[in-house]
Amino acid sequence: MIEVKNIKKTFGDKTVIEDVSAVMKAGQCNLIIGASGSGKTVLMKCMVGLFEPDGGHVLYSGQDFTAMSNEEKTEIRKEIGMLFQGSALFDSLTVEQNIMFPLSMFTTWSHKKKLDRVNEVLARVNLVDTNKKYPAELSGGMKKRVGIARAIVLNPKYLFCDEPNSGLDPQTSLVIDRLIKEITLEYNITTVVNTHDMNSVMEIGNYILYMYKGNKEWEGNKKEIIFSKNQRLNDFIFASEFLQDAKDMRMLEEAGKISDDRNMDEMLDKDAPSLVPPDEE
Amino acid sequence: MTIFSDIGRYLLMIKGMFSKPENGRMYWKEFIHQCTEIGVGSLGIVAIISVFIGAVSTIQTAYQLVTPLIPRSTIAQIVRDTVILEFAPTLVCIVLAGVAGSRIASELGNMRVSEQIDALEIMGINTKTYLILPKIIAALLMIPLLVVIAMVLGILGGRIAGVSAGIISGNIYDKGLLEYFVPYNVFFALVKAYVFAFIISSVAAFYGYYVKGGALEIGRASTKAVVVSCIVILFADYILSALLLKQ
Numbered sequence: 112m113i114e115v116k117n118i119k120k121t122f123g124d125k126t127v128i129e130d131v132s133a134v135m136k137a138g139q140c141n142l143i144i145g146a147s148g149s150g151k152t153v154l155m156k157c158m159v160g161l162f163e164p165d166g167g168h169v170l171y172s173g174q175d176f177t178a179m180s181n182e183e184k185t186e187i188r189k190e191i192g193m194l195f196q197g198s199a200l201f202d203s204l205t206v207e208q209n210i211m212f213p214l215s216m217f218t219t220w221s222h223k224k225k226l227d228r229v230n231e232v233l234a235r236v237n238l239v240d241t242n243k244k245y246p247a248e249l250s251g252g253m254k255k256r257v258g259i260a261r262a263i264v265l266n267p268k269y270l271f272c273d274e275p276n277s278g279l280d281p282q283t284s285l286v287i288d289r290l291i292k293e294i295t296l297e298y299n300i301t302t303v304v305n306t307h308d309m310n311s312v313m314e315i316g317n318y319i320l321y322m323y324k325g326n327k328e329w330e331g332n333k334k335e336i337i338f339s340k341n342q343r344l345n346d347f348i349f350a351s352e353f354l355q356d357a358k359d360m361r362m363l364e365e366a367g368k369i370s371d372d373r374n375m376d377e378m379l380d381k382d383a384p385s386l387v388p389p390d391e392e
Numbered sequence: 393m394t395i396f397s398d399i400g401r402y403l404l405m406i407k408g409m410f411s412k413p414e415n416g417r418m419y420w421k422e423f424i425h426q427c428t429e430i431g432v433g434s435l436g437i438v439a440i441i442s443v444f445i446g447a448v449s450t451i452q453t454a455y456q457l458v459t460p461l462i463p464r465s466t467i468a469q470i471v472r473d474t475v476i477l478e479f480a481p482t483l484v485c486i487v488l489a490g491v492a493g494s495r496i497a498s499e500l501g502n503m504r505v506s507e508q509i510d511a512l513e514i515m516g517i518n519t520k521t522y523l524i525l526p527k528i529i530a531a532l533l534m535i536p537l538l539v540v541i542a543m544v545l546g547i548l549g550g551r552i553a554g555v556s557a558g559i560i561s562g563n564i565y566d567k568g569l570l571e572y573f574v575p576y577n578v579f580f581a582l583v584k585a586y587v588f589a590f591i592i593s594s595v596a597a598f599y600g601y602y603v604k605g606g607a608l609e610i611g612r613a614s615t616k617a618v619v620v621s622c623i624v625i626l627f628a629d630y631i632l633s634a635l636l637l638k639q
Contacts, residue, residue: 161510181518185414188516199507213515216415271514 112137112172113158113269113301119166120153127153129325130167137268138299140292140315144307145322146347152273154322155305159191159271160184171269189217192262192300196274198254200246200261206233207242210261217265232260236290252283256290263294270295272304276311288314309348312336321347337361402598408520409528423526430492430527430593431534435541437491438484442542445479446471446549454559464560468550468568473577475546481581482629484542485588488535489621493596496527497617500600501610509601524601528593535589536582543581580636587632588625595621 113135120128128150135141143151156162158169160176169176171187179187200209207229214225233239236256246254255275262270272291276284292315295302304311312319313333321329321344329344336348349357413419449471457467500523503509512519547569554560560568599617603609 159514161513185516185518188514191514193511193514195507195511197506199511201508201511202502202506216418216515216517 113141113303114170114173115154115158115167116170117167118154118157118164118169120150120157120162120164127325128157128164131322131325131327132167133320133327133330135301135303136318137301138296139317140295140302140304141318141320142312142316143303143305143320143322144312144347145328146307149322150325151305151322155271155273155303158303159193160188189265190268192265192267192270194255194258194262194270194272194275196277198246198258200254200257202246204245205242206238206244206246206249206257209246209257210264213261213265228264229260232264233257235263235294236260251278252280252286255279255287259287259290259294263298263300266298268300270300270302272302272306274305274307276306276308281310284308284310285314291315312348323347398598401602402594405520405524405598405601406594408518409525411518411521413521414517419522419526422522423530426526426530427534429495430530431537433495434488434491434534434538437487438538438542439545441484441487442475442480442545443549443552445483446475446546446551447553449474449479449546450550450554450559451557454554454557463564463568465564465568465571467554467560468565469571471550472547472569472573475550476543476577476581480542480546481539481584481588482625484539485535485585485592485625486622488538488588489592489596489625490618492531492535493592493621494614494618496593496596497600497603497614498610500524500597501603501613504601504603505606505610520601524594524597527597528590531589531593532586535592536585539581539585543578580632583636584629584632587628591624591628592621595624 115131115133115135118128118131119126131150131154133141143154145151153162157164158176160169164177168178171190174187176184176187200206201212204212207226210229210232211225214220214228218225220228229242230239233241236259238253238256238260241249241253241257246257249257259272270291275287275291279287288311291302291304294300295315304315306312316333316336319329319331319333319336320327321341323343329339329341331339336344339345450467453467453470453474454464457464500509503523509519509523512522551562551565554565555562596617599613599620600610603613
């Protein structure tokens with residue numbers, strides 16, 4: 112579990128995070144959502160220690176990370192895995208070397224044992240026969256999966272994913288989302304995902320924290336998000352007409368006005384012109 | 393104000409480099425890799441420049457020695473001392489600021505922009521120690537070696553040019569090389585090489601490590617690293633000459 116208590120962060124005279132508190136639960140996908148510039152990436156970087164918060168505390172399983180010495184932080188960081196927006200793979204190393212890097216740095220395992228572990232995590236992210244490829248030879252989705260493999264190779268207790276779906280097509284995004292969810296459950300990891308992809312929110316969001324202009328605007332789960340009356344959240348989540356309609360339909364469904372085995376004809380506008388050509392009618 | 397803040401950050405970066413390595417073997421591998429990149433990677437250009445500088449020095453010295461009262465072996469002495477005292481350490485290091493310095497700055501800049509440095513930090517690795525220290529130590533080992541090679545090749549280039557242009561015979565050139573030789577000059581050149589090696593690697597690492605932005609900023613940081621390194625090298629050259637070459 113990760114607790115964030117009254118985090119504040121400013122850059123010069125610009126306050127990016129005002130006062131944010133949240134609890135990220137173990138074995139769950141905890142999502143930080145918000146528009147660009149809302150402070151979600153800064154919050155995540157404060158949580159992992161890439162930025163020093165101006166106020167507040169970050170607690171990993173009750174231990175105050177912000178009050179730790181560099182040596183103590185290093186110990187906690189060994190339990191953290193992170194998937195970066197651009198994957199952050201080392202260009203000059205192959206996929207195998209990229210994933211093996213944390214093992215070589217922090218273990219005294221034999222090469223065979225390290226290689227077995229690399230192959231195990233590569234199989235887990237459904238990437239086989241890519242060991243000798245360089246990052247430049249991989250697609251965006253493959254790079255993300257290598258990034259996940261590298262993040263989990265040391266069996267971390269905490270997994271951070273910064274915009275895991277950026278630049279990916281919807282199908283590949285879904286694959287990445289499901290992979291993150293499966294890994295979270297399988298290894299009982301505290302996963303924190305920073306995203307503005309609504310598919311991710313609905314697919315994996317056990318706990319959702321909505322950030323607005325550096326503040327926590329709303330928190331809840333994916334079911335609660337449908338019924339939220341928070342206007343800013345609704346404007347952000349259901350920005351398109353299509354999603355607004357989907358939300359309305361889901362609310363009607365929950366209220367029992369539409370049955371699950373609904374008749375599609377009833378829901379369609381009967382006055383609307385037929386899409387089927389007359390000669391086929 | 394920016395210059396003071398940059399100097400402060402530079403000093404903090406140097407201080408931050410000195411921490412216990414997480415894994416000695418990985419650091420050794422990185423050091424060897426950097427030795428190859430800086431040493432072997434720059435050897436070609438250093439060899440070419442040195443030979444031509446020695447050759448041009450011989451021809452220009454002969455051109456200026458118009459009186460028959462000065463023996464021809466003096467040409468070799470002048471070429472030897474010029475190459476050892478100035479051309480090999482200073483000119484070669486200015487070229488290395490462009491070759492090795494820009495490579496260090498752009499490599500670190502690219503790692504910063506593509507979040508590779510953040511990825512290392514998250515793993516619990518001291519990035520200043522892992523990424524910068526091996527580069528500086530490799531530069532401190534390889535650049536003086538390159539300077540020594542440049543001295544030899546510069547003097548050899550002078551001989552080849554002198555003999556082939558009929559300015560001086562090989563025997564007289566060799567005799568001139570041994571006359572009035574001051575070993576202290578080599579020591580002075582090596583002191584300069586060590587100081588310049590530190591400047592080249594640390595200044596380039598500073599500009600690369602702290603780069604912000606994208607591809608354009610990496611290019612700017614790389615250029616700035618070379619310009620600042622060259623200025624600091626010339627300034628340090630003056631200071632060292634004033635301090636170490638007192639009569």
